[in-house]
Amino acid sequence: MESCPVCGENTKDKAGTIEYTFEEKKLKFCSLTCLRIFQQFPEIYMNEKEDDINILEDSRA
Numbered sequence: 001m002e003s004c005p006v007c008g009e010n011t012k013d014k015a016g017t018i019e020y021t022f023e024e025k026k027l028k029f030c031s032l033t034c035l036r037i038f039q040q041f042p043e044i045y046m047n048e049k050e051d052d053i054n055i056l057e058d059s060r061a
């Protein structure tokens with residue numbers, strides 16, 4: 001599966017894709033714009049593939 005983690009666009013046969021390694025995972029971005037978005041909020045895009053998402057609950061109740 002080769003698609004841009006940010007916008008989901010297919011990067012397989014696309015010119016100008018950018019390869020980027022994040023935490024030993026090789027990612028392919030369709031454009032520098034998407035890479036910059038990812039770099040600002042990497043946890044948003046990486047969390048989608050992980051099950052252990054912690055939701056902070058309000059414990060004041």
Ligand SMILES: [Zn+2]
Nearest residue numbers: 004007030034
């Ligand atoms: Zn993209």
